[in-house]
Amino acid sequence: MPVVPISQILDPAFAERYGVAAINIVDDLSLDAVLSAATEFESPLIVQTSLKTVKSIGARPLYSMWRARADEVPVPVSLHLDHCPDREWITTCLRAGWNSVLFDGSALDVAENTRQTVEVVAEAERYGAQVEGEIETVLGVEDDVGSDEAGAVHPVEVSARFIEETGVYSFAPAIGTAHGLYKHAPELKPNRVTELVELHPIPMVLHGGTGLKEEEFLDLISRGCAKVNISTALKIAFVDAHREYLDANPGKHDPPSLLSHVRAAVKTMAEYHIGIFGSAGRARTFSATAG
Numbered sequence: 001m002p003v004v005p006i007s008q009i010l011d012p013a014f015a016e017r018y019g020v021a022a023i024n025i026v027d028d029l030s031l032d033a034v035l036s037a038a039t040e041f042e043s044p045l046i047v048q049t050s051l052k053t054v055k056s057i058g059a060r061p062l063y064s065m066w067r068a069r070a071d072e073v074p075v076p077v078s079l080h081l082d083h084c085p086d087r088e089w090i091t092t093c094l095r096a097g098w099n100s101v102l103f104d105g106s107a108l109d110v111a112e113n114t115r116q117t118v119e120v121v122a123e124a125e126r127y128g129a130q131v132e133g134e135i136e137t138v139l140g141v142e143d144d145v146g147s148d149e150a151g152a153v154h155p156v157e158v159s160a161r162f163i164e165e166t167g168v169y170s171f172a173p174a175i176g177t178a179h180g181l182y183k184h185a186p187e188l189k190p191n192r193v194t195e196l197v198e199l200h201p202i203p204m205v206l207h208g209g210t211g212l213k214e215e216e217f218l219d220l221i222s223r224g225c226a227k228v229n230i231s232t233a234l235k236i237a238f239v240d241a242h243r244e245y246l247d248a249n250p251g252k253h254d255p256p257s258l259l260s261h262v263r264a265a266v267k268t269m270a271e272y273h274i275g276i277f278g279s280a281g282r283a284r285t286f287s288a289t290a291g
């Protein structure tokens with residue numbers, strides 16, 4: 001079953017209102033840790049890469065690493081490119097085999113963003129891939145993409161028109177969340193998800209999930225946020241686990257022990273989110289329906 005189009009993971013999640021974690025990995029160790037968490041929870045999983053990670057490892061080596069591991073897991077998994085404003089990199093990743101891309105045209109005006117997203121959707125179709133759309137900047141910089149300045153938020157009708165005109169498979173609405181760590185509790189606008197889903201029933205994507213309360217996740221998922229992005233939580237688990245191990249073992253130079261400590265921390269973080277979102281056990285249904 002392993003690597004499937006992202007729609008095969010998100011269609012049932014959206015229909016049955018559970019969330020699937022879309023976790024930004026940074027290397028082979030974090031990839032292995034999140035796949036292993038999904039396997040243990042019998043959960044579908046979306047693995048994401050930021051453009052920064054793609055650039056640092058290279059699209060082809062990164063894709064090969066993904067395939068080598070993903071082909072061995074017994075749960076449905078899909079590979080997504082997170083916020084990418086650069087059309088050339090979108091093309092590079094689609095060619096390499098990514099299942100889904102977020103063309104981030106939020107810095108463009110809506111008309112130009114619409115025009116380019118139409119092209120990206122057509123291009124992705126040729127590779128059997130799907131496109132996530134976005135018209136408002138998610139507050140906060142993530143892996144060099146984004147802005148700390150709050151951008152304009154359009155009426156939901158503008159988002160609805162964008163979805164209709166572009167044919168994007170999924171959409172990232174502005175709902176008051178932000179990338180990075182919250183300095184104070186966010187003022188969420190969950191109604192925007194409900195209103196958009198009423199106008200256009202397609203999977204909504206929750207960005208800036210790290211730091212939300214469990215009930216906030218569940219409320220947004222119940223309204224149609226089928227894809228729940230987790231990036232900052234991985235970075236924290238990954239970096240803090242290195243620090244913890246090194247602080248506790250100042251005289252040791254034992255990479256395998258350090259790496260297994262980090263892997264365990266990343267896996268625990270992934271299990272926490274999979275556990276909340278309601279996707280545990282869903283891989284069983286998947287295999288049943290997929291025959």
Ligand SMILES: [Zn+2]
Nearest residue numbers: 083138207208
């Ligand atoms: Zn994001």
